[in-house]
Amino acid sequence: MIEDLNKAAKKVGLHVAAAKKDDLFTIRKIKNGKQVAKNVTAAEVKKIIKKHA
Secondary structure, X not given: OHHHHHHHHXXXXXXXXXXXXXXXEEEXXXXXXXXXXXXXXXXXXXXXXXXXX
């Protein structure tokens, strides 16, 4: 699942990583490493990717 999310996120300049808690993710910008979102679910990750597209 994380591979699919990362593939979509890379197209808009983001990187998705697994958070410390199970089934949650952290999103950062590729360009400068600034954190966009922390401890979000897969559904929320998809919304954020669409927002940044």
